Amino acid sequence: MSIQLTESENKTKNSPVLDKILNWADAALAGASVCGGKGWNLGRLYRYGFQIPLGGVIAANYYQQITSTPEIKNLQIELLKITALEATNIEITKKLNKIRDLIENIELSVEFINELKTFLDSLNLLDKAIAVRSSATAEDGLEASFAGIHTSFLNVIGLESIIKAIKGCYASLWTPQALAYRRKMKLLDDEVLCAVVLCQMVTAPSSNTPISAGVAFSCDPRTGRRNVVTINATFGLGDKLVSGHINPEEITVLYKYSQFKQIERNLVNKQVLSDEQVLKLARLVWRVHWALGKSHPPQDIEWAFDGKDFWLLQARPVTKLPQLTSSAISHLPTIWSTANIKDAVAGVPTTITWNMVLDCVTEIIYASTDEIGYKRPDGLEIARRINGRGYFEVNNMQWVFYDAFGLMPEDVNRSLGGHHPPIPIAEGNPLAGKVGRERQLRQIKFLLAILKTEKNHPNEINELTNKTKQWKAIDVSKRTNQELFYLLEEMSNAQYDFAYKFQLANAVAGAWVKPIYDTLMKIKPERAESLTNALLTGTGQITTAEHGYRLYSLATTAQKDADALNYLNQKSFDPKAWCKLPAKSLFRKEFEGFLEEFGHRAVYEAEVANPRWNEDPSYLLEQIQIILKSGNSTPPQNKALELRQKAEKEISELSLPYRFILKWLIKKARYGAGLRELSKSTLVRAIEPIRKVMLEIGRRMVIDNLLDEPTDIFHLSGLTTASYLLGEWSGKGAKELASDNKLERAKFLAQGSEDCFIFGLNGNLNTSLTTVNQPTLTITETAEGLFLKGLGVASGKASGQARIILHPEEGNLLAPGEILIAPSTDPGWTPLFLRASAVVMEIGGFLSHGAIVAREYGLPAVVNIPNLLSLIKNDDKIIVDGDKGEVIIKR
Numbered sequence: 001m002s003i004q005l006t007e008s009e010n011k012t013k014n015s016p017v018l019d020k021i022l023n024w025a026d027a028a029l030a031g032a033s034v035c036g037g038k039g040w041n042l043g044r045l046y047r048y049g050f051q052i053p054l055g056g057v058i059a060a061n062y063y064q065q066i067t068s069t070p071e072i073k074n075l076q077i078e079l080l081k082i083t084a085l086e087a088t089n090i091e092i093t094k095k096l097n098k099i100r101d102l103i104e105n106i107e108l109s110v111e112f113i114n115e116l117k118t119f120l121d122s123l124n125l126l127d128k129a130i131a132v133r134s135s136a137t138a139e140d141g142l143e144a145s146f147a148g149i150h151t152s153f154l155n156v157i158g159l160e161s162i163i164k165a166i167k168g169c170y171a172s173l174w175t176p177q178a179l180a181y182r183r184k185m186k187l188l189d190d191e192v193l194c195a196v197v198l199c200q201m202v203t204a205p206s207s208n209t210p211i212s213a214g215v216a217f218s219c220d221p222r223t224g225r226r227n228v229v230t231i232n233a234t235f236g237l238g239d240k241l242v243s244g245h246i247n248p249e250e251i252t253v254l255y256k257y258s259q260f261k262q263i264e265r266n267l268v269n270k271q272v273l274s275d276e277q278v279l280k281l282a283r284l285v286w287r288v289h290w291a292l293g294k295s296h297p298p299q300d301i302e303w304a305f306d307g308k309d310f311w312l313l314q315a316r317p318v319t320k321l322p323q324l325t326s327s328a329i330s331h332l333p334t335i336w337s338t339a340n341i342k343d344a345v346a347g348v349p350t351t352i353t354w355n356m357v358l359d360c361v362t363e364i365i366y367a368s369t370d371e372i373g374y375k376r377p378d379g380l381e382i383a384r385r386i387n388g389r390g391y392f393e394v395n396n397m398q399w400v401f402y403d404a405f406g407l408m409p410e411d412v413n414r415s416l417g418g419h420h421p422p423i424p425i426a427e428g429n430p431l432a433g434k435v436g437r438e439r440q441l442r443q444i445k446f447l448l449a450i451l452k453t454e455k456n457h458p459n460e461i462n463e464l465t466n467k468t469k470q471w472k473a474i475d476v477s478k479r480t481n482q483e484l485f486y487l488l489e490e491m492s493n494a495q496y497d498f499a500y501k502f503q504l505a506n507a508v509a510g511a512w513v514k515p516i517y518d519t520l521m522k523i524k525p526e527r528a529e530s531l532t533n534a535l536l537t538g539t540g541q542i543t544t545a546e547h548g549y550r551l552y553s554l555a556t557t558a559q560k561d562a563d564a565l566n567y568l569n570q571k572s573f574d575p576k577a578w579c580k581l582p583a584k585s586l587f588r589k590e591f592e593g594f595l596e597e598f599g600h601r602a603v604y605e606a607e608v609a610n611p612r613w614n615e616d617p618s619y620l621l622e623q624i625q626i627i628l629k630s631g632n633s634t635p636p637q638n639k640a641l642e643l644r645q646k647a648e649k650e651i652s653e654l655s656l657p658y659r660f661i662l663k664w665l666i667k668k669a670r671y672g673a674g675l676r677e678l679s680k681s682t683l684v685r686a687i688e689p690i691r692k693v694m695l696e697i698g699r700r701m702v703i704d705n706l707l708d709e710p711t712d713i714f715h716l717s718g719l720t721t722a723s724y725l726l727g728e729w730s731g732k733g734a735k736e737l738a739s740d741n742k743l744e745r746a747k748f749l750a751q752g753s754e755d756c757f758i759f760g761l762n763g764n765l766n767t768s769l770t771t772v773n774q775p776t777l778t779i780t781e782t783a784e785g786l787f788l789k790g791l792g793v794a795s796g797k798a799s800g801q802a803r804i805i806l807h808p809e810e811g812n813l814l815a816p817g818e819i820l821i822a823p824s825t826d827p828g829w830t831p832l833f834l835r836a837s838a839v840v841m842e843i844g845g846f847l848s849h850g851a852i853v854a855r856e857y858g859l860p861a862v863v864n865i866p867n868l869l870s871l872i873k874n875d876d877k878i879i880v881d882g883d884k885g886e887v888i889i890k891r
Helices: 024-030 032-047 060-066 070-078 090-104 110-122 159-174 176-184 275-291 351-364 367-371 394-405 409-416 433-472 481-511 513-523 528-535 543-559 562-568 586-598 618-630 637-652 656-685 687-703 710-715 718-725 734-749 808-813 827-833 849-857
Strands: 021-023 055-058 130-136 152-156 194-200 212-217 228-235 249-256 259-266 299-305 310-317 334-337 383-386 389-393 756-759 779-781 785-789 791-794 797-804 819-822 838-841 861-863 877-881 886-890
Touching (some): 021 032, 032 055, 032 194, 032 275, 032 310, 060 194, 070 090, 090 159, 130 159, 159 176, 159 194, 212 275, 228 275, 249 275, 275 299, 275 310, 351 481, 351 710, 389 394, 394 409, 394 433, 433 481, 433 656, 481 687, 481 718, 513 656, 528 656, 528 791, 543 586, 543 656, 543 827, 562 586, 562 618, 637 849, 656 687, 687 718, 710 734, 797 838, 838 849
Parallel strands (some): 797 819, 819 838, 838 861
Antiparallel strands (some): 021 055, 055 194, 212 299, 228 249, 779 785, 785 886, 791 861, 797 877
């Protein structure tokens, strides 16, 4: 499976280039194989509305043409077997000098010179100072940068000088350092062709240089820190800075929740950039980070400031960036896993959704350790997209929770879900000795923190709920662009602030479960897991489960309401026409109440682009139709109650101390699970007004011909939209950026992706796992059938026909009593659970949505089975054992 870590392949790399010289718009479409990395990236920056100098690119095929003379080719053939170390030998140097001399003295065709003259004249650059820069086809990528290897020429004036500089760029591919670099990177000479970038010099008024120039990175390139923008700045031209001949002013800007704060400035002499200019440049760099890097990889940018505007001169991925990690696990390969991110953010998120998710999880994932003052490396890369899908970096997650609390990696993985292996740790009791006592102290601090959360979080939930209602009532069409920016900022900040508290509530949900399990392991080890699950069944405190029950209630009400029944029995109906039912309609009144309570939710609700049920209740009405057609509008609540009561009876027969401890822990765990689900619902509630504002911005951009349709706004990053609202960007290029992001997303949606990737210390994918990180075997052939091992998250045993459902809107295919087989689930799947006899999911952990709802409904459930959807087929006879975490496919 290929891994998408860079910009998608250019669309026309196999198309013939008719012209030798391309403008920026054509360069963006032609790709790196035609324009080289530098030329292609400049073309894309132009396409997406960034400010770059006038210019264009001489296509690489012209270099190939003029260096194909027999004399040059023969010399190149003689160098084919030269190693990197041999590149500086005297005899090799002589041959390289000869190649460069031949290239520098070659006669360019009259046809090319005329085309060059016409191109420069069309841009009024024939007598202006321009930069002539090499742009090799293999440079400025993620693996090879060629930084400083090939030659560029600045302040070149006049056709004759420009032609000389072009040949100088071509010749620079044949220096000893260029040859050595190609050999080191294992690149063939024919793989590295030379395009040439021509662009006007950026200058200040009445000067032949800019006010200032430099480089900037959307990371710290030395440490791998991912939450900063690092800026190097100097007065005048930036060439001496880039070549390392001067010490620049270095500025570090912290990025958090789409906002920037200068946190460090190392002056050399005089301050180069004002504080305001620093923040403006940082925002520009972060826009490039999302436009070209798609949030990963970080970008390395050259810039110049003319006294008014910042101009971009180059952008490329940062190469060989260290993976920042905790020192204790720095020797381990890096593990990226879909874990429970696949459950929470299913499929391929749009740009704005991933922007919000990434900003959020980066700040909250370690809320429990941050809350008690545990120190971890700042700027860790918490998550990234691979093949368009979200992945967590789980090495640090396993280590941090082990180091902070003594929680074993296997237990962390049980909560997280995902098919990644546990990291190796030292043998012995993690709570023993001095380090163990420190961990026990942190556990006590954490216990106090979650008790505080239990007390305060209901008020915090009410507070955000009330704010959301106020935001929903705002007529956004009457607000100016700037007012919309500040409204979005207010809503986003409130959501992110609440998300941190939600993560603590998430910790509350899990904190009491392990003590229950550990206590039962002491007295009923063979029943510990199944009893723990059963005791958390049918609590009546899970808001997500409640809306499933309410749909059954609505179906019962519809049966008694002739107008509603007539409306719902139509083969095709207007999903918004329910509100036209008579005012006396009991169904209408009850449905209004349902939407008031649950209308902010949606199928795959974390995706901002997905309409909320308040906007489009089609899915809900279809589920009610299915219930009506089944002839059974009574939800199966008794089964869950029976399971719980049976487990409670078993606990009541224990000795008094265990009975007392377990009852207290069970009460806490049930309350924690309910609080977590209500908190998540409240967090999602804040998406509704944000979506409303985004659509209004999209509508305005359509009117101004900046987007094709309002929903295209979801394919732009948050900072891109903010720059438009604040007038820092005209919106030029928005249509192209949204279109390219949308097409890339469609491509990824059509592809599959692995659940786990492991990268070695060199940053390359590990295709063969070592014994240290070998996952547990999960598939076994037995006499009874194919035995699959997963994680049991809801007690009970069931058998029946398998029904694979890839999306909840396919739920009509699930017949009552069948076993639901799904990739993962979110609240939109809840009505399907009530028709199933058991649930099996490819991904998920003990606290995933599907696990919590399955327990609440009393459905046997097994999650986290790798390749589940390829192992099970529709209509297979299967047995699901939620107590043992087993699935058997009968053959």
